Amino acid sequence: MSEAIWRYDRLSWLEMKAAIDRRPQPVVAVPIGAVEDHGPHLPISTDNDILDAVLAECGRRAEGDLLVLPTIPFGLDEHHLDCPGTIAIDIQTCIAYLSQTAISVARHGFTHLLIVNGHGSNASICDLAARQVVLATGVICAATTINAAVSPALVNDALEAGRKGGYGSIGHACEYETAMMLKILPERVQMDKAPRDIGQLKLKYFNWDHPEPSAYSWQDWWSRFSKEGVVGDASAATVEYGEKMFEVTVERFVELVREFRTIPIRDRVDHH
Numbered sequence: 001m002s003e004a005i006w007r008y009d010r011l012s013w014l015e016m017k018a019a020i021d022r023r024p025q026p027v028v029a030v031p032i033g034a035v036e037d038h039g040p041h042l043p044i045s046t047d048n049d050i051l052d053a054v055l056a057e058c059g060r061r062a063e064g065d066l067l068v069l070p071t072i073p074f075g076l077d078e079h080h081l082d083c084p085g086t087i088a089i090d091i092q093t094c095i096a097y098l099s100q101t102a103i104s105v106a107r108h109g110f111t112h113l114l115i116v117n118g119h120g121s122n123a124s125i126c127d128l129a130a131r132q133v134v135l136a137t138g139v140i141c142a143a144t145t146i147n148a149a150v151s152p153a154l155v156n157d158a159l160e161a162g163r164k165g166g167y168g169s170i171g172h173a174c175e176y177e178t179a180m181m182l183k184i185l186p187e188r189v190q191m192d193k194a195p196r197d198i199g200q201l202k203l204k205y206f207n208w209d210h211p212e213p214s215a216y217s218w219q220d221w222w223s224r225f226s227k228e229g230v231v232g233d234a235s236a237a238t239v240e241y242g243e244k245m246f247e248v249t250v251e252r253f254v255e256l257v258r259e260f261r262t263i264p265i266r267d268r269v270d271h272h
């Protein structure tokens, strides 16, 4: 299937009009990632690389059921600015930029929009932006995260079953993200520099191992708890794990998209 079928911005406006008129209508994905340190062994583009690769494959496999916007490359990242290269956008600008992007899509007549996050700290931004889109336009707009090191809900069973690093191996620039990069862009991974940095806070209600949910969320300045920008065991990453996680993510995300677009838009009722 040609790329023009799934890349939102590669359609002509006439093709876009046809996509809007099609029934069932495609879901539109609005991706947002980050440029931030990912340890000594991965490029600072890692979150965007994983997001782009997964969504491209989802777009191909969804066969017209999914249109993917270009990734918004920068997100909420001030807490990473102690590491050279990170780009940080403030909270209000992130929410405004993301919601206005999605609202533009909705104004053309698309009814089901998914904000797709690839970077942990964008999660609350994505949720708020999605809410803003619903309130402003009445369409169905949700937020989800495709990066399993950030939010493993979609693939947690596979994430847990396949890892070799054990407790604490998955957090950031970790066993999972390194494995995904070994699958997607192996030439950008320097495995000889891949560290193991376990030993983050593990309390009764809070931990740094992402497959195990914490009861509260809290984000410190990154340089106060991670030595090299890694939380987890990057040295345990294998291409086999990356291939398995990539496949299960794509398979389930396409399924999620097809479920998502069945959510009906009901009429509001004014009870005043």
Ligand SMILES: [Zn+2]
Pocket (backbone or CB within 6 Å): 038, 046, 047, 118, 119, 172, 173, 177
């Ligand atoms: Zn990342």
